[in-house]
Amino acid sequence: MFRNTARFLDALFVIAGGLLAHWMRFSPPIALSDTERLLIAFNCVLVLLLFPGFGVYDTWRGKALPAMLARVAAAWMVVVATALVLAFTLHRMDAVSRLWFGYSTLISGALIVVTKCLVHVALRSVRRRGMNYRTVAIVGAPGFARTLLAHLEGAPQAGFKPVFVLDTSDPTANGPGTFGARLNRLPVLTDLNAFASRVRDERVNEVWLALPLSEEHTIYRFTRMFRHDFVNLRFIPDVRSLSLFNHAMVDVVGLPTINLSATPLSPPQMWPKLMFDRLFAATALLALAPVFIVLAAAIKATSPGPVFFRQTRKGVDGQPFAIYKFRSMTVHQESHGTLTQATRNDARVTKIGGFMRRTSLDELPQFLNVLLGQMSVVGPRPHALEHDDLYKDQVYGYMHRYRIKPGITGWAQVNGYRGATTKVEKMEARVKFDLFYIHNWSFSFDMKIVLITIFKGFINRNAF
Known part of the structure; x- marks a missing residue:
């Protein structure tokens, strides 16, 4: 019923647009031409035929509004382009006012x-008030089921209401009755029947199967069990142990693909x-x-050597680039593959x-790297290549930090994690904050970090 109403309204809007455009184009109004x-x-006719193929009348429940509106706009552009082809094919374009066509479009x-x-x-709005919802039963272990329930609780506007859970991890599964827990x-x-x-x-x-990829036999069992029922079965794979990022489903050469480790x-x-x-x-x-001028003069006056210090770091997807800093140490040489971090009262550090x-x-000077597109204002701090080689096998998720552009400041830095990393535990904590930033990125999150940096992030007792 709703879809038929939507189709009728779309066709009505096409007619209304044509009539309003004609009224705006021609004054005093004249009758519509045959063309x-x-x-x-x-x-x-095209709207009624093509819009369903673009998924315009599919349910938008739980889907992002911008993506759906973009789909509608794309479908309408295809309709308009097809109409143009028709007009040219029939050699009737000369009889059509281009201004009218633009207005009506x-x-x-x-x-x-x-x-x-x-x-x-x-x-x-209606769904937030507890109406127009769809009931959902969740199948899976409590850990991942709890994650799904948290997502549903945080998105009441989607209109999904969980009603009960089947615990597949309980050793008494397929036993009689209910486990009794909540x-x-x-x-x-715990009993499948x-x-x-x-x-x-x-x-x-709906029944949501929140199961690991290895549970193929369980998935098949549910599809057979509900093969005669009109219930939506959805498989939501539990791949938390395989990746650190959101597991988006994408289309690659026509194949449904789950991103396990890709740019998030x-x-x-x-x-x-x-x-x-x-x-x-x-x-x-x-x-x-x-x-810059004052600092450059002070650097040249206090120690011999260049004003800027350049060092190779990894950027997005591990691409190397030269990071710029004001030189803060005396010029010195270190053996290849080693890097000695600055320590308190380090003799190599100049006064300035x-x-x-x-x-x-x-x-x-790293703002120059940002201007060149090699870095971002906010992001995980890039470490020296020697540190990358040292920590990539010791800290889980360390290299995933390079899935986005490194930053001048970041969530770890404004939380006090900067300066020397003498212990693996310190780097683990820093990486934890970086991955939290990547998981929860938003433009407003960036602005929050920038403001914190401006007001309290410049001076830190761990930097020396």
Whole structure:
């Protein structure tokens, strides 16, 4: 019923857009031409035929609104392009006002997109109030089931209501009755037959199989058990032990693929970050030019050698780049493959160098790396290559930090994890904060870290 109504409204909006465009284009109004009528009718038919193929009328429950609206817009553009091809094929384009065609395209498209957006927002509001929901039964071990329940609790607008859980990890599974325990206030069952009966008796809408990839036989058992029931079976693989990132399902050469270890954020998600990085870096370099001149003069006056220190570090996906710093130590040589970290009262650190290291002023030239696109303002700090070789096998997830651009400041740094890492435990803690940042990245999170850095992140007692 809802889908038929949506189809009717979309066709109505095509007609309304054509009529409004005609009224705006021609004053005083004249009758629609035969070609305009043909294009409006053709667009109506195309909307009814093509929109279902684009998934426009699929359920939007639990899906991101921007992605769905982009799909609607893409479907409408295909309809318009097909209408243009028809007009050219029939040699009727000369009889069509281009201004009318543009107006009708924009008006009809806007009506379709805005209406679907409003409906989606209204449904989200209704679902938050506990209406228009679908019941869900979860199958899996308590650990991953608890994770799914937390996701559902944090997204009430999706309209999924968990009702009970089947614990597949309990040793008494397939025994009689109910285990008697509760998980997040939900009853926990251990008997598969009792679970199936309850799904049928309560007319549960969906069963989510939150199982490891190795549980193929269990998945097959459930598909057979519910093969005659009109219940949605969804497999949500528990791959937490295989990867540190969100396990997005993507399409690769037409094959459904689960990302186990891949760049966690898509380029469109990163556009605000990229724009902010370049603008912030350019502004910082211009504003700090007098500071650069003063520090450069002080470095040259206090010790012989270059003003800047260059060192190779790993960037996004392990690509090497030369990181820039103000030189804070005397020029010295170390044997290949070794790196001696600065220590308290290190004789190699110059007087001005010690001040710069304590106040993070030696890091300022890295805004040039940001401007060149090699670094970000916020991200995991890149370590020396020798440290990468040392810690990649000792700290789980260490190299996953390089799945995004390294940063001048980061979540670990504003939480006090900077300076020398003399113990593996210190690096483990730093990596833990870096991975938390990657898992929970958002542009607002970046702005929070920038503000913390500005107000309290420059001076640190661990830097020397």
